[in-house]
Structures are given as C-alpha cells and as structure tokens.
Amino acid sequence: MQQDLTSRIMAALAVGTLGFGTAVCQAETVNEDLGDVVVTAERMPSSRMNTPADVTVITSRQIEENHYQTAGEALANVSGVVVTNGNANGDTEVVINGDQRVVVLLDGQRLNNDQGSMTRASVNLGMLPSVKNIERIEVVKGAGSALYGSDAVGGVINIITRKGKKNETTLDINTGSFRTHNYELTNEGSGDGWSWFVTAGVQKRGYFKFKSDDDSAARMENSDYSNNSFSFRLDKQLSANDSLQLNFNHRLAKMGILGNAAGLKQEHNYNYGSLTWNFKEKQPVKGFLRYFGNYKSTDYQGRYNTRMQGVDYQNGWKLGNNHKLVAGAEWHQSKSTNRQSGYENKKITTKAVFVQDTMRLTDKWFFIPGVRMDHHDAFGTHWTPKAAVNYRADRRTKFYGSWGRVFKAPTADDMFYTDAWMRGNPHLRPESGHAETIGVSHVFSPKASVDLSYFWSDIHDAIKWVYDSTTYLTNATNVSREKKHGLQITFMGKPSAHWSYDIGYSYINTKTDGVSVLFYQPNGYRLGLHYHCNRWTANLLGRMGSGLDDNTYGCRHYAVWDFNTTYKAAKNVDVYFKANNLTNQVYYLVPKSAYTGWYYPLQGRSFQLGVKVTF
Numbered sequence: 001m002q003q004d005l006t007s008r009i010m011a012a013l014a015v016g017t018l019g020f021g022t023a024v025c026q027a028e029t030v031n032e033d034l035g036d037v038v039v040t041a042e043r044m045p046s047s048r049m050n051t052p053a054d055v056t057v058i059t060s061r062q063i064e065e066n067h068y069q070t071a072g073e074a075l076a077n078v079s080g081v082v083v084t085n086g087n088a089n090g091d092t093e094v095v096i097n098g099d100q101r102v103v104v105l106l107d108g109q110r111l112n113n114d115q116g117s118m119t120r121a122s123v124n125l126g127m128l129p130s131v132k133n134i135e136r137i138e139v140v141k142g143a144g145s146a147l148y149g150s151d152a153v154g155g156v157i158n159i160i161t162r163k164g165k166k167n168e169t170t171l172d173i174n175t176g177s178f179r180t181h182n183y184e185l186t187n188e189g190s191g192d193g194w195s196w197f198v199t200a201g202v203q204k205r206g207y208f209k210f211k212s213d214d215d216s217a218a219r220m221e222n223s224d225y226s227n228n229s230f231s232f233r234l235d236k237q238l239s240a241n242d243s244l245q246l247n248f249n250h251r252l253a254k255m256g257i258l259g260n261a262a263g264l265k266q267e268h269n270y271n272y273g274s275l276t277w278n279f280k281e282k283q284p285v286k287g288f289l290r291y292f293g294n295y296k297s298t299d300y301q302g303r304y305n306t307r308m309q310g311v312d313y314q315n316g317w318k319l320g321n322n323h324k325l326v327a328g329a330e331w332h333q334s335k336s337t338n339r340q341s342g343y344e345n346k347k348i349t350t351k352a353v354f355v356q357d358t359m360r361l362t363d364k365w366f367f368i369p370g371v372r373m374d375h376h377d378a379f380g381t382h383w384t385p386k387a388a389v390n391y392r393a394d395r396r397t398k399f400y401g402s403w404g405r406v407f408k409a410p411t412a413d414d415m416f417y418t419d420a421w422m423r424g425n426p427h428l429r430p431e432s433g434h435a436e437t438i439g440v441s442h443v444f445s446p447k448a449s450v451d452l453s454y455f456w457s458d459i460h461d462a463i464k465w466v467y468d469s470t471t472y473l474t475n476a477t478n479v480s481r482e483k484k485h486g487l488q489i490t491f492m493g494k495p496s497a498h499w500s501y502d503i504g505y506s507y508i509n510t511k512t513d514g515v516s517v518l519f520y521q522p523n524g525y526r527l528g529l530h531y532h533c534n535r536w537t538a539n540l541l542g543r544m545g546s547g548l549d550d551n552t553y554g555c556r557h558y559a560v561w562d563f564n565t566t567y568k569a570a571k572n573v574d575v576y577f578k579a580n581n582l583t584n585q586v587y588y589l590v591p592k593s594a595y596t597g598w599y600y601p602l603q604g605r606s607f608q609l610g611v612k613v614t615f
Contacts (some may be wrong), residue, residue, distance in 0.1 A: 003298070004378070005484075010320075012124060013204070013261070018609065019593070020412070021417040022388070023034045027186035029473060033562070034243070034317045035340055035499070037215065039051055039055050039150045039402065040139075042253050042369025042397070043108060043147050043286070043314065043316075044285050044286065044324060044358070045327060046080065046318065047429060048396050049392065049396075049441065049443070050366065050392070050398070050401075051140075052171040052366065052368060052389060052390035052398075052399065052400035052402055053140050053141070053264070053388070053402065053437070053439075054080075054141040054142060054212060054387040054437065054439050054441075054451055054453040054488060055138065055139070055140050055141075055144055055444065055598075056078050056079075056138075056139040056141075056490070057107065057135050057137070057138055057139075058075070058078070058136065058137040058139070059135075060134060060135050060136060060162065060369075062074070062263075063131050063134060064136075064531075065255075065537050065539065065564075065566065066423065066539055066564055067174075067424070067564055067576050067608075067610065068131050068351055069131070069182060069203070070092075070125065070128075070131060070132055070194055071125055071134065071137060071159065072092045072094070072568075073141070074127045074137060075094055075125075075137065075157070076503075076543070077526060077528065077541050077543070078139055078406075078487045078526070079489075079490050079505065079506050079525075079526040080092070080096060080097055080141055080504070080506040080508075081094065081095070081096055081139065081489055082095040082096075082098075083095075083185050083581050083589075084127070084589055084590050084600070088099075092501075093119065093121040093122050093124055093125070093127040094125060094157065095120070095154065096120075096139070096141055096154035096155035096157075096159060097142065097154045097155060097455055097484065097488075097506075097508060098154070098484055098486060098508035098510050099153045099154030099155075099457070099484060100120040100121040100122070100154065100584060101118050101120045101121075101151050101152065101153035101154050101408060101431075102121065102123075102152065102153075102154045102155055102156070102157060103123075103128075103149055103152040103155075103156045103157070104123045104125075104128075104156075104159070105148065105157065105158040105441075105612055106128070106160065106161070106247070106249075106272070106274075106444050107158075107159070107161055107245070107276070107278075108158065108161045109249065109274055109276075109287075109290060109312065110147075110149065110293065110525060111123045111127050111272065112130075112151070113296065113334055114306060114308070114334040114336055114348045114411050114412050115150075115292065117339075119231065119465075120288070120408070120431075120463065122151075122411055123173070124479075126251055126252070126253060126268055126270055127249070127270045127272060128159055128160070128249070129161060129199070129227055129229075129231035130184065130186075130199045130201055130231050131170070132184055132186045132199045132201075132231075133161050133162055133197060133199050133231045133233065133249075133280075134159055134160070134161060134162065135160045135161060135162040135163070135278070135489075136156040136160045136288075137157065137159055137160070138156075138160065138227065138394055139155065139156075139157055140155050140156045140157075140158070140159070140401060141154070141155040141437070141453065141455070141488065142234035142435065142436075142437035142453070142455050143386070143402060143404040143406070143435035143436070143437065143457070143555065144387055145156075145356060145368070145370060145388070145404075146354045146355070146356050146370030146371055146384070146385075146404075147314075147326060147356055147372075148368070149352075149372070149406065150372055150374060150382070150404070150405060150406055150407040150408070151347070151406065151431075152531060153406055153408075153435050153457055153459070160202070161231075162188070162197050162233070163197060163198040163232050163233065163234070163235055163249065163408075164187065164188035164189050164190050164195035164196045164235070164306050165190055165195065166189070166190075167188070167189035167190070167191075167439070167615070168187075168188060168189070168614055169185070169186065169187045169203050169222065169615055170186040170187075170612060170613070170614045170615075171183075171184075171185055171186075171612070171614045171615075172184045172185075172186075172415070172610065172611075172613075173610060173611055174576075174608050174609060174610025175604075175608070175609060175610070176208055176578070176607050176608030176609060177208075177511070177604060177606035177607050178205055178206055178208045178209065178606070179205060179206030179207070179208075179376050180203075180204065180606070180608065181202075181203075181204045181575065182201070182202070182203045182204075182206075183201060184200070184201035184611070185197060185199070185200050185201070186198065186199045186462070186564065187199075189420060190218075192375070193236060193237040193238075193499070194230065194235070194236055194237075194457055195234075195235045195237075196233065196234050196235045197232065198224075198231070198232040199231045199232070200229070200230045200231075201224070201227075201228070201229045201230075201515075202226075202227070202228055202229075202489075203226070203227040203229075203430075204224070204225070204226050205224060205225050206224050207219060207220060207221075207222075207223045207224055207250075207457045208220050208223050208387070208512055208603045208604065209603075209604045210601040210602060210603060210604040211584045211585070211586045211604050212554070212586065213554040213555065214603075215552065215586075217604070218601075220258060221256075221260065222256030222257055222258060222263055222602065223255075223256055223257070223258055224256050225253060225254065225255035225256070226253075226254045226255070226256060227249045227252070227253045228251070228252045229247075229249075229250065229252075230248075230250045230251075231248070231249045231250070232246075232247075232248055233245065233246070233247050233287070233370070234246040235381045238599070240281075240282060240516075241279060241280060241282050242278060242279040242281060243278050243281065243414075244275070244278075245274075245275070245276045245278060245595070246273075246274070246275050246276075246279055247272070247273060247274045248271075248272070248273040249270070249272045249273075250270065250271050250272075250391040251268070251269070251270045252267070252268070252269050252270075253267065253268040253269075253270075254266075254267050254586065255267075255268075257300070258300075258600065263435055264301065266297050266298070266299060266300045266301075267297075267299040267361045267471055268296075268297075269295075269296070269297040269298075269382055270294075270295075270556065271294065271295045272292070272295075273292065273293055273294070274284075274290055274291065274292035274293075275290065275291050276288050276289070276290040276300055277289045277290070277593065280315075281315065281370045282438075283316070283318070284316075284318045284324060285316025285317060285318055285326060286310070286316060286326070286524065286557070287311050287313075287314055287316055288313070288314055289312075289316040289529075290311070290312045290313075291309075291310070291507060292309065292310055292312070293308070293309040293310075293325070294307075294308050294309075295307050295308075296471075296540075298467060301340070301584075302338075302340030302341075302351040303339070303340070304336075304337060304338035304340065304341065305337055306334055306335065306336040306337070306412070307334065307335045307336075307338070308332060308333065308334040308335075308582070309332075309333055310330065310333065311330070311331045312330050312333035313328050313329050314326060314327070314328035315327060315328065315335070317496050320457040321360070321491060322359060322360040323358070323359055324357070324358040324359070325355070325356070325357050325358075326354075326355070326356045326357075326358075327353075327355040327356075328352075328354055329350050329352065329353045330350075330351065330352040330353075331349075331350075332349070332350045332351075332418075333347065333348070333349045333350075334347070334348050334349075334412070335347050335505055336348070336412035336413075338413070338416070338417060339414075339423075340419065341417045341418050341419050341424075342380065342417070342418035342419070343416035343418075344419070346412045346415075346416055347377075348376070348377065348378065348409075348412065349376075349377045350374060350375065350376050350409075351374070351375045352372060352373060352374045352375070352593070353372070353373050353379055354371065354372040354373070355370060355371060356368065356369070356370030356386070357369055357370070360369070362615070363392075364391040364392045364393065365390075365391055365392075365461060366391075366392075366482045367387075367388075367389050367390065368386075368388040368389070368390070369385070369386070369387045370385070370386045370387070371383065371384070371385045371386070371479055372384045372385075372386070373519050376406060376409045379409050379430050381428070382407045382432075382513055383405075384403070384404065384405040384407050384440060385405055386402070386403070386404040386405070386488040387402065387403050387404070388400065388402035388403075389401050389402075392562075395610070396442060396443040396444070397440070397441070397442045397443075398440065398441050398442075399440050399441075400437075400438070400439050400440075400441075401436070401437065401438040402437050403434065403435075403436045403439075404434065404435055404436075405432070405434050406431065406433045406434060406459060406560070407430060407431070407432055408430060408431040408432075408539075409430045409431075409509050410428040410430065410463055410476070413476075414428055414463055414476045415428060415476070417476070419474060421472070421474060422465070422473065422475075423474070423476065423478070424475050424476045425475065425476040428461075428463060428477075428478055429461040429478050430461065431459055431460070431461055431462055431463055431574075432459070432460050433456065433458045433459035433460050434458055435456070435457035435458075436455065436456055436457070437451065437453055437454070437455040438454050438455075439451065439452055439453030439454065440452050440453075444493075444580075447493060447494035447495070448491075448493035448494070448495075449491075449492050449493070450489070450490065450492075451488070451489070451490045452487070452488070452489045453487065453489075454485075454486070454487045455485065455486060455487070456482075456483070456484060456486075457482075457483070457484045457485075458481065458482075458483050458484035459481070459482040459483075460479075460480070461478040461479075462479050462481070462482035462494075462512065463477070463478060463479075464476075464492070464512065465474060465477070466479075471532075472542065475561065479512050479513055480513050481513055481514075482510070482511070482512050482513075483510070483511050483513070483524065484508065484509065484510045485508075485509055486506070486507045486508035486509060487506070487507050488506050489504065489505050489506075490502065490504040490505075490506070491502070491503045491536050493503075497532075498531060498532055498533045499529075499530070499531055500530045500531065500532075501527075501528060501529050502526070502528040503525070503526070503527055503528075504525065504526035504527075505524070505525050505526075506523060507523050507525065508523055508524075511552070517548065523545055523547065524544050524545025524546065524558075525542070525543070525544040525545070526542070526543055526544075526545075527540075527541070527542040528540070528541050528542075528557070535567055535568040535569075536565065536566070536567055536568075537565065537566040538562050538563070538564070538565040538566075539564050539565075541561070541562045541563075542559060542560065542561050542562075542563075543558075543559075543560045544558065544559045544560070545557065546558075550593065551589060552566065552588070552591045552592050553588045553591055553592070554586045554588045554592070554599070555585075555586045557585055557588070558585050558587045559582055559583065559585060560583075560585050560587060560602065561581070561582040561583055561585075562578070562579065562580045562581065562582065563578070563579045563582060564569070564576060564577065564578040564579070565577055572614040572615060573611065573612070573614075574611065575611050575614050576609075576610050576611070576612070577607070577608070577609050577610075578583055578607065578608040578609075578610075579605070579606070579607050579608075580603070580606050580607075580608075581603060581604060581605050581606065581607075582600060582604040582606070584604050585602060586602075587601070588601055588602070588604055589601065
C-alpha cells in the first residue's frame with residue numbers, strides 16, 4: 001500500500017509539472033539486468049561480473065530519459081567522478097578518483113593529446129560528439145589496462161557511438177533560463193550493407209546567474225556562448241566478419257571569457273576523424289586497423305593549436321579454452337603551436353606495443369597479465385607491466401584486484417609554455433609510479449547490486465604548476481611524491497517495475513610531498529531516484545558533500561538537486577521539463593585560486609522546457 005501511494009504521488013507530481021491530464025499506471029517489463037551488463041573496457045566483450053574493475057555504464061536510454069545536453073552532464077552524476085564544468089563550455093575536464101590523469105576514448109580510440117591545460121588532464125570533453133550519437137558511456141575507475149596506455153591513473157572513459165539502424169529523423173528543441181536555446185537534428189538509417197548516424201546541433205546561452213558565497217544573487221559577466229556541432233558515423237559491412245567504420249566530429253564553441261568586464265571572447269574549434277577496418281567481428285577476440293587525425297584550435301587572447309595523427313593496430317586470438325590473447329601496436333605524432341607563449345610546431349612522436357592475456361585458471365579464477373612498451377622521442381623507452389585478478393566466488397559475486405606501473409610524459413605546454421605569468425620547463429622528468437585497486441561486486445537479485453572498491457596510487461616526479469611568491473611566476477615543476485587513496489561504494493536497485501535507485505559514496509585523500517590537497521576531491525554522495533510508468537518518466541538526481549574549505553569552494557557543505565520529467569504525448573512526441581540546482585546551491589566547480597581569486601561557480605537555479613519529435 002505504501003509503495004502504491006508513493007507511486008501515485010510521484011505520478012501526480014509529474015502531471016502537475018507539465019499540466020497534462022492523469023495517466024493510468026501500467027506495469028512495465030524490466031529489460032535490463034543489473035548483474036549482466038556487457039562491457040568492452042578490455043577491448044573484448046565480457047560480462048560486467050567477469051571484468052576485474054569498478055565499472056559504471058551510462059546507457060543511451062539513461063541519456064535520453066534525463067535529457068543530458070553534454071557527456072559532461074551525464075558523467076557528473078557518476079559516483080567518484082567530478083566534471084570541472086559540466087555545461088556547454090568548450091574546455092571541460094573530467095576527474096576520476098580525485099585524479100586528472102584520465103584516458104578518454106571514442107570507440108576505443110584515444111582522444112588525449114600532447115597539449116595540456118596546465119593540469120594533468122590532456123583531453124577535454126568538448127571534443128566529444130553530441131550525446132545523441134552516444135550508444136553508451138563506460139567508466140572504468142582505477143588504473144587502466146596495458147591496452148590503453150600507462151597514464152590512466154584515475155581511470156578510462158570509453159564513449160561508444162551509435163550505429164544507424166532504423167530509418168528515422170529526430171528533432172529536439174528546448175529553451176530555458178538565461179536565454180538558453182538548443183536545437184538538434186538527427187538522422188539515422190541502413191540499407192544494402194551501409195548504415196549511418198548523423199547529428200547537427202546549435203546551442204546558445206546569453207549569460208548565467210549564480211548564488212555567491214554571501215547568499216546574494218550574482219550574474220556571471222561575459223558568460224554567453226554559442227556552439228555549433230556536427231557528428232556522423234558511417235559503416236559498411238564488407239562481410240560477416242569485417243567492416244569499415246568512418247567517424248567525424250566537429251564542434252565550434254564561441255564564448256566570453258568569464259568575468260571579463262571588457263567583453264573579451266574565446267573560441268574553441270575541435271575536429272576529429274578516423275577510419276577503422278574491423279575484422280574478426282564474429283570471433284571471441286576482435287581485431288582492427290585504424291588511422292585517425294584530430295585538430296584542436298583555441299583562440300584565448302592569442303591562438304594556439306595542436307594536430308595529432310596516428311595508426312593503431314590490434315589483433316587477438318583465442319588459444320584453447322583458457323586464453324584470450326590481445327596484442328597490438330601504436331604510432332602517434334602531434335604538432336603543437338602556441339606563438340603567444342613561445343613555441344611553434346613542437347613535434348612529439350610516441351610508439352607503443354602491448355600484449356595482454358586473459359587467462360581462465362579455473363571456473364572461478366581469472367588472471368590478466370599484460371605489458372606495454374612506450375617509446376617517447378624525448379624521454380626514451382619505458383616498460384609498464386600490468387596485472388589483474390578476478391575471483392567469481394559464485395554466480396552473483398566477484399572479488400578483484402589490479403596493479404600497474406604508471407608512465408606519463410610532460411605535455412608540450414608543460415615543457416614550452418612561456419608568458420608573463422607562467423613558465424614551462426623543458427627539463428621536466430616524466431611522471432612514474434604505480435596504482436592499485438581492490439574491490440567486490442555482489443548481485444543480490446536481478447534487480448539489486450552493490451559495488452565496493454578501494455584504490456591507492458603513488459606517483460613520483462608528479463608535475464605541478466607551482467606559484468612562486470618571490471618571482472610572481474607559476475612554474476611547471478616536478479614534485480617528489482603524490483599519494484592518493486580512497487574508496488567508492490555504489491548501490492543500485494529496482495524495487496518495482498516503476499521505481500529504481502542508485503546511491504553512491506566516494507572518499508578520496510590526496511597528499512603532495514606530505515601536504516593534503518583539497519582540489520578536485522569528490523568526497524560525498526550521489527543519489528538517483530527514477531520513476532517510469534506508462535507515458536511518464538521522472539528522475540531526481542542529487543550530489544552532496546561536506547567538510548569543504550568555504551574559502552576554496554564557497555561553502556562548507558553542499559547539496560545539488562536536479563529534477564526532470566518526460567511525458568510521451570504521442571508515439572513519436574516527447575515533452576520534457578528540467579530543473580537544475582533546485583535549491584540554488586552555492587558551489588565552485590573550479591575551486592577558488594588563492595593567488596588570483598578566480599573560480600568557476602555552479603550555475604544557479606535554472607529551468608528548461610523541450611520537445612522531441614521523431615518522424
């Protein structure tokens with residue numbers, strides 16, 4: 001009775017929000033099993049319970065039901081993940097387990113480049129395609145395997161794009177607070193062995209308001225933006241076992257320089273393309289040969305850019321019933337220019353080979369050793385072994401652990417950036433060290449599960465941009481040691497056909513040369529409450545934390561609540577409403593700098609109304 005009453009209240013809330021008539025609640029079939037989600041984090045299909053890692057999967061259904069505008073907005077609701085600027089700004093970084101060293105992949109292809117942003121992140125989410133093109137987002141927390149590189153200390157994010165299936169076109173239009181307008185047109189189809197998925201979009205905002213730390217309403221000056229994007233994926237099936245895949249993504253983001261009273265503007269231009277031959281598609285271990293090229297250009301009171309191209313190859317073999325062997329090679333080359341900051345056409349070439357074996361020792365024990373060899377034209381050859389173990393105690397329980405060496409070379413900015421306030425250092429040493437994770441996952445039933453993991457890392461010669469109060473310069477410097485440790489716990493469940501939930505807690509502790517670091521630590525809770533019934537869908541999402549320095553984050557504790565609801569007005573028409581930051585919470589997404597006083601605040605309370613039509 002209590003459950004039925006709660007369902008009626010939630011349905012009434014959704015009806016009242018949009019002003020439509022009541023809908024009769026029909027029980028729906030649950031199609032997804034929380035304990036059996038297939039992932040490709042190891043570049044081969046495997047069940048979630050056979051993957052020795054803490055894995056979170058964001059599906060296209062979740063993206064559509066929450067009407068996320070960007071991948072950053074979706075990632076911000078994952079426990080243990082922080083997005084430094086989750087809106088449409090072109091320069092957004094993602095942090096996992098308190099670490100900016102995250103590898104971001106698009107269909108398994110690295111997007112990280114050699115021109116950083118004065119942090120350890122070497123990729124920004126502005127390079128990603130429209131969320132309409134995304135089939136699923138796989139978040140693998142902890143050090144990555146030998147397959148993707150030795151610089152994935154925080155984790156790996158793999159964006160898997162959608163392959164065209166049915167012939168249809170979708171138009172999504174919404175408008176909302178701060179003169180925000182979004183328009184997106186999608187077309188997909190297939191026939192005669194071809195398939196395509198194409199999206200074009202425009203995003204605009206006039207400004208945004210936020211609540212300052214003195215509880216007054218403030219307008220962020222020069223916070224307008226205008227984004228134009230275009231993405232497509234084209235596939236050609238050559239035979240039952242091989243195909244060609246062509247990807248291209250473009251985004252042009254024009255925006256103000258935040259807080260600048262003079263109205264100065266900035267521009268980000270991202271272009272990414274790749275051509276991949278996929279073979280052995282019907283085999284347990286797939287292979288591919290890929291050529292890719294990407295270009296990133298930024299005009300921020302002076303233009304700088306980086307071009308990267310490369311060739312990736314992978315092959316795999318199943319050896320008997322107990323071994324799945326993956327091996328491959330990579331060649332990547334970048335050219336970076338920042339004339340304003342003193343360098344032009346700085347070329348960095350890296351080569352790598354890797355091998356990894358997924359060994360089934362018994363029905364319950366899996367051992368996954370691997371090794372990677374990277375050759376950097378400025379820093380020589382480095383070998384980084386990896387190992388992971390997975391123990392299936394029973395059908396519903398796994399215990400796992402992983403260990404791996406870390407190697408991350410300085411970026412072009414780390415070595416060569418020079419202006420009146422900042423100095424790069426061409427004599428920097430590469431970052432090295434190790435990272436470990438242990439964890440357990442248990443499926444209580446097909447509709448409830450728990451994941452618990454503990455991680456730690458120890459990085460030597462960590463690269464930091466350190467302010468010198470005597471020279472008033474910020475210099476790229478190797479610090480002796482950076483140590484992190486923390487834990488993640490997530491509960492997921494579907495107590496009924498209409499309700500589901502996810503609850504997460506994360507704790508991260510970081511010390512640099514023994515001194516605690518406050519930045520980018522997502523200590524706190526995540527909560528998602530989801531309702532589905534007949535024509536109605538509603539989601540309440542919360543992010544909470546405490547124990548903060550109010551001079552750094554604008555508050556000592558925070559609770560950010562977002563709500564969205566969708567009504568299927570017709571078979572091909574969805575009407576939706578979103579309310580973000582319902583309580584108008586004070587919080588700095590980018591913490592306040594003790595030297596410049598600059599920070600990036602969370603956008604204040606905002607509303608959005610939209611309609612999606614499929615024809």
